[in-house]
Amino acid sequence: MTDLSAALAAFMARISGPGELAGLMRLSGGANMESWAFDWAGSKDSGAYVLRRAPSADYMADRPFGHADEAALVMAAHGAGVMAPEVVGVLGASDGMGTGYVMRRIVAEVSPAKILAAPPPTLLADLGRELARIHALPRAAIPAAIPLMDTATALAELKARFLSYGGDRPAIALAIRWCEDHLPVPAEPVLVHGDYRMGNIMVDANGLAAVLDWELAHRGDGHEDLAFGCMTVWRFGALDRPAFGVGSVEDYFAAYEAAGGGKVDPARFRFWLVYRTLWWALGCLQMGQAWRSGADTTVERVVVGRRTAEQELDLILLLEAEAPDAERGRALPPSRPSRPDPTGEPTNREMVQAVRDWLEGDIKPTAEGHGKFQVVVAMNALGIVMRDLDAAVRAEDGALAEALLSGATTLAEPGLLAKLRRAVLDKCAVDSPKYAALARARNLWGEQKN
Incomplete structure (x- = not known):
């Protein structure tokens, strides 16, 4: 984050004059495309902003257009009266932050x-x-x-x-x-x-x-x-x-x-x-x-x-x-039976359960921001594995x-x-x-x- 702070501060100074960056924080979600909220206090254009970026060009390789064109589209929509964010600057290669652009932050609910x-x-x-x-x-x-x-x-x-x-x-x-x-x-x-x-x-x-x-x-x-x-x-x-x-x-x-x-x-x-x-x-x-x-x-x-x-x-x-009416009214076939309850050594399911409980009890309470989001995702992954081990359900039928x-x-x-x-x-x-x-x-x- 230190490197990003310095690079972002240099970028903001370039597009809006001298100032100070504060409160840089990654927003939840977004495993590939990152969003960072920050404040800028400068000689002009002080306020709250969001950086939307991909850390490198590799993240954009399979996309039909890049961030510069995306920013241009957002600016065109904003200019036409659409409730699109206001883009204030587009990252260049020399800015050292990958590809992306900076927008004025909108204070509203997204959840x-x-x-x-x-x-x-x-x-x-x-x-x-x-x-x-x-x-x-x-x-x-x-x-x-x-x-x-x-x-x-x-x-x-x-x-x-x-x-x-x-x-x-x-x-x-x-x-x-x-x-x-x-x-x-x-x-x-x-x-x-x-x-x-x-x-x-x-x-x-x-x-x-x-x-x-x-x-x-x-x-x-x-x-x-x-x-x-x-x-x-x-x-x-x-x-x-x-x-x-x-x-x-x-x-x-x-x-x-x-x-x-x-x-x-x-x-x-x-x-x-x-x-x-x-x-x-x-x-x-x-x-x-x-x-x-x-x-x-x-x-x-x-x-x-x-x-x-x-x-x-x-x-x-x-x-x-x-489907025909008769098929829509047909009863469901029975579900596959679950595996029996374990009686001997800890099963794979129980070991996964132990790790999930540890994440929930010891790691999640102290995690913050994107780190907390990642802990929750990991817990969800382990929950899927536990249920899958119980049921052994597969979706494939070639x-x-x-x-x-x-x-x-x-x-x-x-x-x-x-x-x-x-x-x-x-x-x-x-x-x-x-x-x-x-x-x-x-x-x-x-x-x-x-």
């Missing part, structure tokens, strides 16, 4: 749990209005490096990634085939934020205060943005409020259209809801691949890699409507996945939907037992225990 506990009355309308503004950004204002997404090509790339990861997850194969069969005709491209969801917005008492994290921006179908914030995972447990966990999709669409957004097509919206759920399922698998390859060896990568189970559960909930991907097998096959339901329930119970949609699925599908 989804705190926002959704008591959302401001105008928030859903604000979200619809702001998205309409983003989609209205003129093409000439968008940096040339921001790519144009071709949906068919992007879906083919997802399929290729799935096959490279083993191609053996039936729920994912089912979703890929469904998307191939329901691919919409190309839409008139607009600027798509690409990550417009709870967790990437800031809220104060007056409503929406800022839209953050523009690194996935591209030009494409505006329905993609509309759907992303309505995914189950980004509602953070508020399952009765489909739009961002805040309200109804009907009110959200109405606000978007009233602010100048295009007419919402429900079928196109459904396609993107399935597509982005599939995209995130593969994104989670990719996290595990990044750890396995050595590209990112943080514990957070492997934990997020196991969140694929959440998206597989959501994909079955989204796609089960395609033959079934291949049959679903090719269309040789569909949800019309007797017993298939019930089998898929059981598989995603059991896997999610191991990997994400607190995932809100798990309890809902158990209730919908008639599971009486666990």
Whole structure:
């Protein structure tokens, strides 16, 4: 941190004149892209700021555009009246801090749990209005490096990634085939934020205060943005409020259209809801691949890699409507039995439990900031291992996945939907037992225990 403090102070002095840096602190989360809060007291431009950076160019190697273009896009959006942060400076190679940019800090709430506990009355309308503004950004204002997404090509790339990861997850194969069969005709491209969801917005008492994290921006179908914030995972447990966990999709669409957004097509919206759920399922698998390859060896990568189970559960909930009525009403097959209670020497599970208890009792209470976040992630990882050792549940079924991907097998096959339901329930119970949609699925599908 000392080296970063000196380099950041030199950068701020260069862009705003002499001054003093204080309170440098890494914000929670962000295993790859770092965010650092700090204060600057100078001859001008004193105030609170945030540095967003990647420590080296290697972190940006697989991205379609770099931080300079990202900063240019954020500045263009801010200049057009979008509630984007105000960028005050972009890092250069000579600054010695990797790549990134500095923004004025916005004082507002970003925690989804705190926002959704008591959302401001105008928030859903604000979200619809702001998205309409983003989609209205003129093409000439968008940096040339921001790519144009071709949906068919992007879906083919997802399929290729799935096959490279083993191609053996039936729920994912089912979703890929469904998307191939329901691919919409190309839409008139607009600027798509690409990550417009709870967790990437800031809220104060007056409503929406800022839209953050523009690194996935591209030009494409505006329905993609509309759907992303309505995914189950980004509602953070508020399952009765489909739009961002805040309200109804009907009110959200109405606000978007009233602010100048295009007419919402429900079928196109459904396609993107399935597509982005599939995209995130593969994104989670990719996290595990990044750890396995050595590209990112943080514990957070492997934990997020196991969140694929959440998206597989959501994909079955989204796609089960395609099955015949008789299959949707079929009872669940029994779950696999758990392993017997141990009686001899400490088992692997008990040893993992001991380490987890030590982290919780001795390490977590004294950890602070990002270190505390990492301890919690490590505890989550050990919890997954403990449950996995108990249940020995696996999600892979290469033959079934291949049959679903090719269309040789569909949800019309007797017993298939019930089998898929059981598989995603059991896997999610191991990997994400607190995932809100798990309890809902158990209730919908008639599971009486666990």
